[in-house]
Amino acid sequence: MSRAIIAEKATLASERAKEFITGGGGNIVSRARSLISGDAQFFSVQPKLEDLRHHLDSDSLQEKRSAMKRIIAQMCKGNDMSNLFADVVKNIHTSSIELRKLIYLYITHYAEDRPNEALLSISAFQKDLMDPSMHVRSLALRMLSTxxxxxxxxxxxxxVTKSASDSEPLVRKTAAISLAQMHAISTNDEDIETVHKLLGQLLADKCPEVTSAAALSFIEICPDKMSLIHAVYRDFCRSLLDCDEWGQVVLLHVLLRYARTQFMDPNISSKPCLTKHTRKEKEKDSLKKQTVDTKRSSTTSSSSSSSSSLSLTSCTESSSDAISRGNGHGSQKSIDFLLDADHRLLIDSVKPLFMSLNSAVVVAATSLFYHCAPSVELDVCVRPLLRLLGGPEEQHAIVLSAIYTVVLSRPEPFVPYIKEFYLLPHDVSDVRELKLRIISKLATKDNFMELFREFRVYVRSFHLDNVVDAVRGLGLIAGRLPKCAPQVMRLLVPLISHHNAEVVSECISVLRLLVIQGGDKTRTSQLVYRLLQQVVKDEITVESAKASILWLVGENIQRHVAIATAAPECFRVFAKRFSQEGLDVKKQVLMLGCKIWLFLDGSSSMADRFCKLFFYVLELARFDEDYEVRDCGRFIQCAVNRQSDTFSALKHVLLSEKPLPQSNDPYVERTHYQLGTMSHLFGNSLFGYRKLPPWSEVPTDPMLRGPQAAGYDDDDDDGSSRDFDSDASSTLYSSYSETSSPADGESSRDSLQSASSAESCSEKDEEEEWGENTQRSSSSSSLPASSVTSGADVAVAAATTVKCDSTKRVSCHVDPVTISVTGEKTMGVCAHCSATPTGTDGLKQDEGTSTADVLQVTPPRDTAGAVSTEADASRPSPRPEPSMKELRGGEHEEKMSADEI
Structure with missing residues (x-):
């Protein structure tokens, strides 16, 4: 709870206590009862207008508040209370904040119906904007903007413009919320431009509550204007943990759409990616070694370019580490992905939000990871989502919908937690269906027997809905694991004799799927023959079940002799009661007769007897009441002639192998919508839903998000990796820009050059500031090859820019830098902070190349910072490394005041 809310509640409590002690009207018992009682009493009886006017004109603050509560209660019930507008407005200058809130609410509700009377309260609102209390100012601005x-x-x-610069965050937050209301009614372009300007100002506010409110207005005003987010993107990422829970949800929504439009898809495996820091020290050391080799090759080739070259490699990340955290094992899988430094900053900033107690924050973080992160990093969503299943039952359907969407993309991390999705007695139908579908996606050969024992309990339940859902779930598992079909078939066959028609119908549907899948022909023929006997004896009365059995009999005529022999008898039984059957059964009877006619030989005695019976059924279908049955009969009658082409074509169609039926999953369509939205929950695009933007094909310039490097690494202690990530992002952007159109490429290169020049100017200013104390030499002389001897230490300077890894200064661009050479190994020392710069360890001098061709001499300096002579520079005794005090001006620095320092 924020400080503003606590202060407001304390103010209201003190006012109520003061009114209780000093208020008039009624004895102390009645006042105590009104203090502790709820507001339900104001909805019970409809008051008279005369009584309300009398209480509004009273001097008692308690009577006025009671009258306003009764008026608001009648407004909530739909009664028109606008006749009391004048009586209410005249109490607007009351000192009670609670009463003022009720009056403001009344005025806002009837302002459009009574605009002339509402103008009387504008002066009061403007006066309250100058009130010393931040709550009064915030309340006045909120009501004035509505x-x-x-x-x-x-x-x-x-x-709103004045309140946007208020010193209190609560007032600025109200101003940010008011911008959306101002934009909705603004028609002038200047006003809209002013609103956008104020929005950009509030987005850059230092208070997280203000930025979250401004982000909410950004979604309402201009959700596609990402130019307002460039400068505050990194601030948003770093302030996620400081925002309130609902502010985090808003910021996650904004950052999700920003990442989709500014970065590239990290799951594209065919494109290279930047060499990034890894989670192991061995990989970090190999990366630094590769950087040293790159700089050494650029130095020995006498290249005049001062920018370090970027090494593009194919980065891989294993998902087995994340899986092993959940189940202790996992297969080694790796993918190549392209991840920008700012993209990595976003992902790392969102990870702590999975520990939030608010379910909306966890679902929003899961949505961002699902739509923006590499698929291998979805493993971090598993435990937080499963934790939400232990919360209120009302949110289970929403959480399971999100889990099912993630499971469709990456089911492996959920497999160890399959028991979390077992059915509970109090689960509603939507929750049961989602759980069964999730279980079917997580079913494997290893856990099937455990699932089989669990489903055996489900099918014996007293709740018929649970039995039907369990049978449907077994069908999904059997469709996913065909080798487990015999066990499923053994469990479902006894349910054919169930007393409930819906259970029998679902069992026949699943058995039909198992028969189509194939498998053991003997077991399949026995199953179909058993179903045929039951339907002939009229033991199965469900219409859908009988239609499915007739279809199975017709499909297996040419596969099994026993079924081919019993099929004409089955047709005879149904021909006798053809007129009493339903629509689906009639159509299947006609199709069964057609398949028998196509299969039998025309010259046999069986064919002659069957022909008469078949034409009898076709005659019945000709005069049937349903037009679908009549159309089916006419279609089959056209194929009676065995010499026609239609007979051959129909025989090929009806008696050929059928493909496996594709189950229609209604939840798959929900994956097209943003996870966590109402459209994703219902599977339809609802009003106000904005389609998720596609990934950017070309990465944007990282300099748009600020002049400094965008590197972000919690594991690194120095700034070298940050600078490397920044340079890598810029080089990556330029490389992709060159592949685009010429016009786009030129504009992109111009923007990069301007950004580079700005950065170089800032570096020059920084060097000049430090140069006042260090008095570094602006020019260097050449070092003769004869002066470099074995075991001698000479002060030299690197020809390329060296980056300092000191924690005191994140990025020290020093040129030249004092370097001590000892044989083939060198040790660089930063002139700013006396730290060893990254990329100079292990630098060796190439054979056959003099030091004068590679390095430049910086004459040594004495303790006062003055330059010594060449004779002093060639002294055999090594000079000790200068300290910070010596570099910054010698002993006289101790006498400087604190302000001068």
Whole structure:
């Protein structure tokens, strides 16, 4: 709870206590009862207008508050209370904040219906904007911005502009929320431009509550104007943990859409990626060694370019580490992905939000990871989502919908937790269906027997809905694991004799799927023959079940002799009661007769007897009441002639192998919507839903998000990796820009050159500031090859820019830098902070190349910072490394004041 809310509650409590002690009207018992009782009493009886006017004119603050509560209660019930507008407005200057809130709410509700009377309260609102209390100022601005009267919009815009620079975060937060209301009624382009300017100002606010409110207005005003987010992107990422829970949800939504439009898809495996820091020290050391080799090759080739070359490699990340955290084992899988430094900053900033107690924050973080992160990093969503299943039952359907969407993309990390999705007695139908579908996606050969024992309990339940859902779930598992079909078939066959028609129908549907899948022909023929006997004896009365059995009999005529022999008898039984059957059964009877006619030989005695019976059924279908049955009969009658082409074509179609049926999963369509939205929950695009933007094909310039490097690494202690990530991102952007159109490439290169020049200017200013104390030499002389001898230490300077890894200064661009050479190994020392720069360890001098060709001499300096002579520079005794005090001006620095330092 924020400080502003605590202060407001304390103020209200003190006012109520003060009114209780000093208030008039009624004895102390009645006042105590009104203090502790709820507001339900104000909805019970409809008051008279005369009584309300009398209480509003009273001097008692308690009677006024009671009258306003009764008025608000009647407004909630739908009664018109606008006749009391004048009586309410005259109490607007009351000192009670609670009463003032009720009056403000009343005025806002009837301002559009009574605009002339509402203008009387504008002066009071403007006066409250100058009140010393931040709660009063915030409340006045909130109510003033909700009054939709065009005549006062300039005043409202002026008030919002002034409040946007208020010293209190609560007032600035109210101003940020008011921007959306101002934009909705603004028609002038200048006003809209002013709203956008104020929005950019509030987005850059230092208070997280203000930025979250401004982000909410950003979604309402201009959700596609990402230019307002460039400068505050990194601040948003770093302030996620400081925002309140609902502010985190808003910021996650904004950052998700920003990442989709500014970065590339990290799951593209065919493109290279930047060499990034890894989670192991061995990989970090190999990366630094590769950087040293790159700089050494650029130095020995006498290249004049001062920018370090970027090494593009194919980065891989294993998902087995994340899986092993959950189940202790996992297969080694790796993918190549492209991840920008700012993209990595976003992902790392969102990870702590999975520990939030708010389910909305966890689902929003899962949505961002699902739509923006590499698929191998979805493993971090498993435990937080499973934790939400232990919360209230009302949110189980939402959480399971999100889990099912993630499972469709990456089911492996959920397999060890399959028991979390077992059915509970109190689960509703939507929750049961989602759980069974998740179980079917997580079923494997290893856990099937455990699932089989669990489903055996489900099918014996007293709740018929659970039995039907369990049978449907077994069908999904059997469709996923065909080798487990015999066990499923053995469990479902006894359910054919179930007393409930819906259970029998679902069992026949699943058995039909198992028969189509194939498998053991003997077991399949026995199953179909058993179903045929039951349907002939009229033991199965469900219409859908009988239609499915007739279809199975017709499909297996040419596969099994026993079924081919019993099929004509089955057709005879159904021909006798053809007129009493339903629509689906009639159509299947006609199709069964057609398949028998196509299969039998025309010259046999069986064919002659069957022909008469078949034509009898076709005659019945000709005069049937349902037009579908009549159409089916006419279609089959056209194929009676065995010499026609239609007979051959129909025989090929009906008696050929059928493909496996594709189950229609209604939840798959939900994956097209953003996870966590109402459209994703219902599977339809609801009003107000904005389609998720596609990934950017070309990465944007990282300099748009700030002049400094975008590197972010919690594991690194120095700044070298950060600088490397920044340079890598810039090089990556330029490399992709060159592949685009010429015009786009030129503009992109111009922007990069301007950004590079700005960075170099800042570096020059920084060197000049430090140069006042260090007095470094602006020029260097050449070092003769004869002066470099074995065992001698000479002060030299590197020809390329060296980056310092000191924690004191994140990025020290020093040129030249004092370097001590001892044989083939060198040790660099930063002139700013006396730290060893990254990339100079292990630098060796190439054979046959003099030091003068590679390095430049910086004459040694004495303790006062003055330059010594060449004779002093060639002294055999090594000079000790200068300290910070010596570099910054010698002993006289101790006498400087604190302000001068």
């Amino acid at each position: 009054i939709r009267i065009p005549a006062i919009q300039p005043l409202v815009l002026l008030a």
